[in-house]
Amino acid sequence: MEELMKTKIFKVTVERLLLNGGQTLYMVGWSLLIGTIIGMILALILVLCRKGGLVENRPLYMIVSVYINVVRSIPFVILLVTIMPITRAIVGTTIGSTAALVPLVVYISPYLARLMENSLLEIDPGILEAAEAMGATTWQVIRYFLVPETLGSMVLALTTGTIGLLGASAMAGYVGGGGVGDLALTYGYEKMNTPLMILTVVILVVLVQLLQILGNTISGKLRQHK
Template sequence: MEQEYFGVSLEKLLTSGGQTLYMVAWSLIIGTIIGIILALILVLCRKGGLIENLILYNIVSIYINIVRSIPFVILLVAIMPLTRAIVGTTIGSTASLVPLVIYISPYLARLMENSLLEINPGILEAAEAMGASTWQTIRYFLLPETLGSIVLALTTGTIGLLGASAMAGYVGGGGVGDLALTYGYQRMNTPLMIFTVVVLVVFVQILQLAGNTISRKLRQHR
């Protein structure tokens, strides 16, 4: 008979942990790419930006504000038709990636926008004086100067995703949230509930420490 921990098999514990890591990792990767694009549009297209385009700026800004104003649980349910259209189902870890990406990309975009706006205007003036193109300005001036801040933004986003992925368990997304709900709360298994909380707290502490360390080193090497 397979050994159990907190009333759950080891295989189930490992599967739930793997599902959470899968959801967080992929949604963070895709959300980061989209977030950087949105952040660059906000910074470059704003009034006085390198490629001023107020129409595009306002469209992106309004979209970000709308998505960020919707609680994740409501967003999760509201976009189920879109999730089904993209993935073919609304259940499972892969299906949870759609709402997770839509949730995290605007959040990261705002954090990265703030980082990009903190750049010394003199750096952009120097890039312009050197005849750098928009892409060269982004590649060699904007992103390198804000790398430390971006790492902190990604750290904050990862922690937010961890909590959101747990909520995804309520609609069949799997992961730690589903484990805590199905095998912990519904079966009144308090030790398992405490165990999942402790695991999440430890994981968040490790993430924050790693993010702070990497960010500090990047700032020192600027």
């Protein structure tokens, strides 16, 4: 096993390839989990507090909406550098996969919020009116009507968000975040190792295809069981 780990592929050891691949999965997994939770909260605020919503609150709606628009308008690389003081305050460093989680979460949560908002707005208003007529509380409407009725669309939204997050995690390698991006930059571009750069591109393309197929499959099954 030790010899296998030291085997080189395009001048890079298998151990290094697995390490960087694991870093990418770590960054995407945790930032997607945290970003999904924050994104769902933001999306529910947008849907419930909008004009005519179940808990109409225009000031809160405008604050959240403006925040989402501002963050989404900033390219990830610029956002990555801009919030470095915040990253350092939270994590204690700006280098490494864990430090990259902060900008990744800040980047993906508003992105997911808009996607989830669109999914939640697909629900028939008549269903919500019927729920209100039956005396359902806001939490009950969310739990038993809003989320279950839009699960199929939500999965597609998360799939799109995950693919965007995968690309952002690759850019995190630019500032020492590790992962596939760091592999392509440090061991590929800087060392003029074109075959390795092509390999990283192929890996990312394959991952995106697998994610999209998985998302489409799950979404289709959820829609069939509605």
